Amino acid sequence: MSEWNPLKEINNFSKDVNSLLEKSPFSMFYGQGTPRVDIYQTEDDVILKAELPGVAKDDLDVFVDDEFIKLSGETRKSSEINDEHIYKTERYFGTFSRTIPLPVEVKSEEARAEYRDGILSITVPKSEAAKRKGRKINID
Missing domain, CATH: 1.20.5 (Single alpha-helices involved in coiled-coils or other helix-helix interfaces)
Known part of the structure; x- marks a missing residue:
């Protein structure tokens, strides 16, 4: 069990x-305004990738805890778009926030983030306790 x-x-x-x-x-x-994410893990790390097209790096905030990651920020509307000239608008503009629970406990103080081409990648090492869960046993 x-x-x-x-x-x-x-x-x-x-x-x-x-x-x-x-x-x-x-x-x-x-889901309007909330970034779509993929979360996966390797033997040593938990990796989160978030789609954030059109969001400037300076408009992003990332908070990493031992058990979750919180993403927040703002998608700004271009100043060159005048509301009276809009024919159709489907894109979301405004603030967003999303808290994502992690599958295992991590070392939040060692988190790393990279933002490229609208994709935010966060890599966080697993805690030692998370790495040690489970073990191979011999069968008699």
């Missing part, structure tokens, strides 16, 4: 809610 992991339960619940909202009739309003 595996040990109960509340972070894993929260992450699974979050996935279920996101899936439900994406399939709902209101999906066109869901």
Whole structure:
């Protein structure tokens, strides 16, 4: 029997809610302004990649905790666009914020971030406790 992991339960619940909202009739309003992310892990690191097209690096804030990453910032509307001349607008402008639970505990003080071509990449080393979970056993 595996040990109960509340972070894993929260992450699974979050996935279920996101899936439900994406399939709902209101999906066109869901997620506006929140960056889409991919999270994966290697043996030593947890890696998050977020889509942030049109967001300037100076308009981004990243906060890394041992159990989550919080992304916030602002997508600014171009000053050359005059509202009275708009024919159609679908892009989101304004502030956004998203807190993403991590699959394992990490060393937040060693986090690194890089922003290139509208993709924010954050790499955070796993804590020693997270690396040691589980072990191979011999079969008698």
